[in-house]
Amino acid sequence: MTEPTTWETFTLERPEPGIAVVTLNRPERMNSMTNTMFVELEKVALQLDREDDLRVVILTGAGKAFCGGFDLDDADGLSSLTALGMLDQQELAARALSAIRNIRVPVIAAVNGAAAGGGLSLSLAADIRIGSPAARFNAAFVRIGLSAGDLGASWHLTRLIGPARAAEFAYTGRLIDAVEAESIGLLNTIVPAESLLDEALAMARLICANSPGGVQLSKRALHANMEVSSYAAALELENRGQALLTRGEDMPEALAAFKEKRSPKFTGR
Ligand SMILES: CCCCCCCCCCCCC[C@H](O)CC(=O)SCCNC(=O)CCNC(=O)[C@H](O)C(C)(C)COP(=O)(O)OP(=O)(O)OC[C@H]1O[C@@H](n2cnc3c(N)ncnc32)[C@H](O)[C@@H]1OP(=O)(O)O
Numbered sequence: 001m002t003e004p005t006t007w008e009t010f011t012l013e014r015p016e017p018g019i020a021v022v023t024l025n026r027p028e029r030m031n032s033m034t035n036t037m038f039v040e041l042e043k044v045a046l047q048l049d050r051e052d053d054l055r056v057v058i059l060t061g062a063g064k065a066f067c068g069g070f071d072l073d074d075a076d077g078l079s080s081l082t083a084l085g086m087l088d089q090q091e092l093a094a095r096a097l098s099a100i101r102n103i104r105v106p107v108i109a110a111v112n113g114a115a116a117g118g119g120l121s122l123s124l125a126a127d128i129r130i131g132s133p134a135a136r137f138n139a140a141f142v143r144i145g146l147s148a149g150d151l152g153a154s155w156h157l158t159r160l161i162g163p164a165r166a167a168e169f170a171y172t173g174r175l176i177d178a179v180e181a182e183s184i185g186l187l188n189t190i191v192p193a194e195s196l197l198d199e200a201l202a203m204a205r206l207i208c209a210n211s212p213g214g215v216q217l218s219k220r221a222l223h224a225n226m227e228v229s230s231y232a233a234a235l236e237l238e239n240r241g242q243a244l245l246t247r248g249e250d251m252p253e254a255l256a257a258f259k260e261k262r263s264p265k266f267t268g269r
Contacts, residue, residue: 011025011062017208019205031062037096041097042099049102049104055208059100060197066112069120070118100125101223102223110131111129114135115136124160130196131190132191134178139153157170211254213266214245220241250264250267253266
């Protein structure tokens with residue numbers, strides 16, 4: 001395990017090869033979001049995306065919340081924003097969450113507490129969400145005069161939990177607890193609070209044991225399939241990905257390992 005690097009709004013740790021853990025670190029403010037956090041999250045996401053040896057990113061929060069959304073104490077400075085200024089502000093935030101969503105390796109959100117507003121949007125930027133029993137979600141936007149059309153939340157919710165549940169969630173702004181979140185697919189699974197990070201690491205290790213190219217092109221295909229309009233277009237994307245992988249070193253290594261009844265040694269080349 002290398003030494004953690006401390007940014008102003010989060011810490012970055014590397015518990016073992018191939019795994020990076022980003023922990024939002026403003027627990028006194030429920031890890032709520034500020035412009036500094038957006039700038040730092042975009043920077044670290046772009047940095048991680050360039051690391052050839054990286055296989056999985058885990059995103060979690062320090063203290064009792066995952067992320068309370070935009071820092072409403074910080075919002076005062078924004079209340080005088082013109083619409084154009086607000087557009088710039090929203091685009092700054094959207095760039096950060098887009099950078100996290102588009103990291104080429106899987107991102108696991110270990111939801112340790114409340115994910116409210118932009119915190120919900122942030123959890124949705126991850127590919128997988130595992131939660132402690134304290135995990136709670138709300139589209140708090142409508143309670144403070146904003147919309148659930150926020151940082152990808154409306155895009156993900158309609159695809160993840162279905163349009164009707166997304167509508168109820170978005171329009172009521174009510175809290176959804178971990179049990180309900182798991183039942184509607186907002187959480188992949190619930191684990192005891194004390195083992196949340198260990199469970200996220202265990203899932204990350206499973207992913208690390210697989211072909212990096214296979215995993216990363218699987219992520220690319222799953223993301224692309226949320227965009228393509230037809231089954232035929234999806235097949236075209238999938239076919240190209242598989243063809244690319246068969247030209248790499250990992251598939252022959254996997255086949256050889258299978259025959260020799262040993263674990264494959266993937267290189268990602
Ligand atoms: C008037 C509108 C201005 C909005 C300006 C927005 C500017 C534009 C920014 C664009 C880009 C970002 C867009 C972003 O995605 C938009 C949003 O995120 S909007 C939603 C903002 N978040 C919320 O509304 C959530 C509010 N909080 C809660 O719902 C609950 O606190 C919780 C997170 C569900 C946790 O509930 P509890 O566990 O019961 O804890 P408490 O409620 O008691 O809170 C404890 C403590 O934390 C403080 N706190 C909680 N959330 C925030 C927050 N978001 N910002 C600042 N502080 C927060 C809370 O005040 C308590 O403090 P204490 O009283 O103990 O000092």
